[in-house]
Amino acid sequence: MGDLLRPIFEDLYILVVDKPSGVPSQPTRDQQPNVYDEACARFPYVGLHHRLDTPASGLLLMTLHRNANAPIATAFRDHEIHRSYQAVLLGDPGTSGDWEGAIDGRPAKTHWKRLAAGGGLSLVEFTLATGRKHQIRRHAQQAGHPIIGDRRYGGAAGKNWPRLALHAVRLAFIHPISGQPVQYESPIPGDLLDLVDRVKVPQ
Numbered sequence: 001m002g003d004l005l006r007p008i009f010e011d012l013y014i015l016v017v018d019k020p021s022g023v024p025s026q027p028t029r030d031q032q033p034n035v036y037d038e039a040c041a042r043f044p045y046v047g048l049h050h051r052l053d054t055p056a057s058g059l060l061l062m063t064l065h066r067n068a069n070a071p072i073a074t075a076f077r078d079h080e081i082h083r084s085y086q087a088v089l090l091g092d093p094g095t096s097g098d099w100e101g102a103i104d105g106r107p108a109k110t111h112w113k114r115l116a117a118g119g120g121l122s123l124v125e126f127t128l129a130t131g132r133k134h135q136i137r138r139h140a141q142q143a144g145h146p147i148i149g150d151r152r153y154g155g156a157a158g159k160n161w162p163r164l165a166l167h168a169v170r171l172a173f174i175h176p177i178s179g180q181p182v183q184y185e186s187p188i189p190g191d192l193l194d195l196v197d198r199v200k201v202p203q
Contacts, residue, residue, distance in 0.1 A: 009184055013064055013067065014062070021055055026051060046063070049063065053137070055150075072176050075174065079129065084127050088195050089123075090146055093112065101142045103135060112124050117199065122199065146158070150164050151164075167189060169186055171185075
């Protein structure tokens with residue numbers, strides 16, 4: 001399958017993969033290798049229902065059978081697929097809260113909870129109440145605590161790490177065919193561990 005497609009779970013209906021940072025979720029204008037094309041090269045049918053920003057990493061859900069499309073699409077629309085992300089932010093936003101600044105003129109809401117703080121940085125976990133483009137990255141910028149390594153929205157913080165310090169750590173939803181609750185997790189990847197350690201054990 002190559003390095004682009006890192007399976008966490010696979011059955012006849014769904015595929016959950018752990019997308020590396022720097023790899024697009026779907027085809028791009030410049031025809032970069034991407035997760036969707038890699039999946040299509042292996043499976044006879046692939047449906048892509050959500051995306052991760054190219055510089056982000058973590059869990060990505062795809063369907064492998066058309067019968068799974070409608071229930072997965074409905075679950076995304078009704079916010080019944082629970083996605084959790086972790087990021088290292090500049091500064092300390094506090095213990096927990098909601099960010100509700102509009103994005104592209106549309107309401108947006110991000111729940112967040114600080115997991116650790118130190119060395120002028122914070123490790124924060126996020127869940128989304130809405131799904132706007134670059135929502136976590138833009139809300140973090142609006143709050144004055146941009147994500148480390150974010151070259152688009154992070155300002156000076158974007159130069160402090162070689163990659164965007166944003167990782168999709170958890171996916172939880174009802175399986176579209178069995179009806180059973182499922183949950184998948186991805187640990188913080190190796191190219192972010194040193195940065196996370198700076199937060200947990202500040203120098």
